[in-house]
Amino acid sequence: MSLLELTNAYTSFHDGNYQPARATTKVTDQEGKVLYKWKDRSKEVWNKRTVAKMRQLLNETTLSGTARKAYFPTDYVGGKTGTTNDVKDMWFVGLTANYTTGVWIGRDKPSNLQSIYSHSPHLLIWKDISQTAE
Numbered sequence: 001m002s003l004l005e006l007t008n009a010y011t012s013f014h015d016g017n018y019q020p021a022r023a024t025t026k027v028t029d030q031e032g033k034v035l036y037k038w039k040d041r042s043k044e045v046w047n048k049r050t051v052a053k054m055r056q057l058l059n060e061t062t063l064s065g066t067a068r069k070a071y072f073p074t075d076y077v078g079g080k081t082g083t084t085n086d087v088k089d090m091w092f093v094g095l096t097a098n099y100t101t102g103v104w105i106g107r108d109k110p111s112n113l114q115s116i117y118s119h120s121p122h123l124l125i126w127k128d129i130s131q132t133a134e
Contacts, residue, residue: 026038061081076097
């Protein structure tokens with residue numbers, strides 16, 4: 001599964017609806033007239049109870065779990081960390097009240113990243129991006 005696929009999936013934990021991510025949401029001319037806009041419709045994939053539980057669990061990961069270095073005070077922060085065997089990949093997919101962002105750290109030719117693991121670069125990059133976006 002790619003980081004984009006994971007990040008797309010996590011967007012559904014905002015409100016239970018899924019809609020694919022788009023780098024460009026619309027194209028306008030110089031006067032602001034919309035020339036093109038995606039016609040995606042969101043689809044409900046989780047009920048409210050499931051979303052509430054997932055948001056609680058994801059938030060706890062940033063408060064007292066493996067993603068503590070990603071936490072910053074805002075309306076909501078939650079997410080999930082991940083590594084592969086032999087620490088060849090490090091990733092974090094997280095969400096705030098407004099955005100979902102995924103970060104992957106790895107090498108083109110997989111090799112051990114243990115020497116930087118304790119610094120949590122994936123969490124610090126995510127936090128910097130998310131704080132800037134808020």
